[in-house]
Amino acid sequence: MGKVTLIATAAMGIEAVVAKEVKDLGYDCTVENGKITFVADEKAICRSNLWLRTADRIKLKIGEFKATTFDELFEKTKALNWGQYIPEDAEFPVIGKSVKSTLFSVSDCQSIVKKAVVDSLQKHYRKTGWFEETGPLFRIEVALHKDIATLTIDTSGVGLHKRGYRAGQGEAPLKETLAATLIKLTNWTPDKPFVDPFCGSGTIPIEAALIGQNIAPGFNRDFVSERWNWIDKSIWQEARQEVEDLANYDQPLDIQGFDIDHRMINIATNNAEEAGFADIIKFKQMQVSDFTTNKPYGVIVGNPPYGERIGEKREVENMYKAMGKAFAPHDTWSIYMLTSHPEFEKLYGKPATKKRKLFNGFIRTDYYQYWGKRPPRNVE
Template sequence: MATYKLLATAAMGLESIVASEVKDMGYETQTENGKVFFEGDERDIAKTNLWLRTADRVKIIAGEFNAFTFDELFEKTKEIEWEKFLPVDAEFPVQGKSVKSTLHSVPNCQSIVKKAIVERLKKAYHRNSFLDESGPRFKIEVSILKDKVQLSIDTSGAGLHKRGYRVDQGEAPLKETLAAALVKLSRWTPDRPFVDPFCGSGTIVIEAAMIGQNIAPGYNREFDSEKWPWIGEDIWNEVREQAEEMANYDQPLNILGTDIDHRMVKIAEQNALEAGFADIIQFEQRQVKDFKTTEENGVVVGNPPYGERIGEIEIIEEMIQDMGRVFSKHPTWSVYILSSMARFETLYGQPATKKRKLFNGFIRTDLFQFWGERPKK
């Protein structure tokens, strides 16, 4: 098998969590803004796509070089051995971005990279006419930053947040990758109770259940690289079989999702059913102020509404105050709330043990962490 320079892309603020996941899978990493680099073969491409919970995509770095003119971009792209990656009938759309670079016209850069790859493939495959692009898809990205060009091939297809269980969703659904990151940051373990009091369509509790039973997040979906002839069906079958063996479906879990909106509770139940957790995750219609438990050492992870409409702010401020009052009665519980409210700690009634800046889409938020008392031995 060949060794490739691979890239797991990460949302802003999640780089260290993605890097930690990649390291836990046995790879050495290098991290830049939004990027975690590592090396691997064909099996590693399949494995990381199937198992990475917090990364956006897995890409192959096909080439890197400096380019200041369109001629340079064309010639250096053409020098890359694209025939090692792309079969003669490959469909290869090219998309691009350029930041602080001499070659700032993205459409022109995309067009030139496409022409250069076509020229290379026609020569490699002894074709005089056009390439019909009727075969498997290889999405190419040309990314130029400060005149350094990076050409990559997307192995994932749809973003890795697309797990395949979301039947329906609310107005502002949390991305599955961010939801998984919140669960990981809470350091929750399957032997502890887990509650999301603002469950919406159920994303956080479903991701927690997948982590709790060690189920590969990509198990029920397809990837572009599954159809690539040089990876092969056998590798994907083998990686999927290993994932099935590693899943712990017998692990008991105590997971509860609640929401004030009965419609969202119904949607969450449908999504949990689709994910295979209908009998494992409990759902209830309930306001956060009505939270009650006799259990100890639990974990609360939630993403309450941010109050972007006029008249909502006051309601949300009152809800945060309710949260602080309710959870203060359960000192052994740890609480992790993602919020864009600047006055969150004041309203909650105590300073966070720790804060972490994260982005929910383009919204700047903080993960307010209130660590519970350590259980008495």
């Protein structure tokens, strides 16, 4: 197969975090809105699906061109080498999206691309008529943006945020990819204590444990491209072996999660067990105002209630004030909070060292960062 072009898709605002992960895997990349593109060998399909903590999915780029007429879309799609990737028995549905483009009817674009791919495959396999589509899945996407059509095949299957450990969740679960992003944006290292005072179903503490022991987030799940005939089974085996070899299961961790709701503590405990961290993460029913510690230089990461629902606002505002008081004595700790509440700093009682715009689903939030005192340098 030689080289392939891959796109790691990313939520708005975290492209730089995903790009760093791609570079850490050893691939040079370019960054655009919502996508990180890199050229690599086919083993990169396996490695990026297994290792990228903050990307949404990995797509295989087949082609990109300008298209302002359906005719142009059809001919240019048909000219791409689909037979190189898609076997004769493959199932190949087409999904689509169109933003600021002349061809705005997504359903028309989908059916034209489907017909063009069929034509291309008929020529490649020297056959007439339709294809059975009973084999492995190759989900094609036509994405139009400002009249540029990008054609990709999804290599992930279900989104990468589905790690396979979440047996239960609460009402507003944080996506695993966002939880990993929140941790990656901190100064936490595995030798420091880590606390999530609003742990809900345990996503942030579990992602911290995965990061702390260098366990690939995809270790416990399957990917649609594992069934593709042109990626040799041995390549997937090597990629999974690398995951096993690089995991540091002996790394001791001090990770705690608190929540005011005892039902969430039960769910979080079950999820941590499912992820293999039953003995590592400690969960406890507790409200944030009761937080106290005698350990220095820890990190707190939280996704507290935002008070967006009617009737919750006052309660949440009081809780932010109580949180500020509870954390104030621990000046060596770094604190990171994600919320959409515009008055957070005022209620917390302190301006943030830094804040960063992030989206939690469709909610625009700010990630407030309070950096603690640095540990003294060891004097020889």
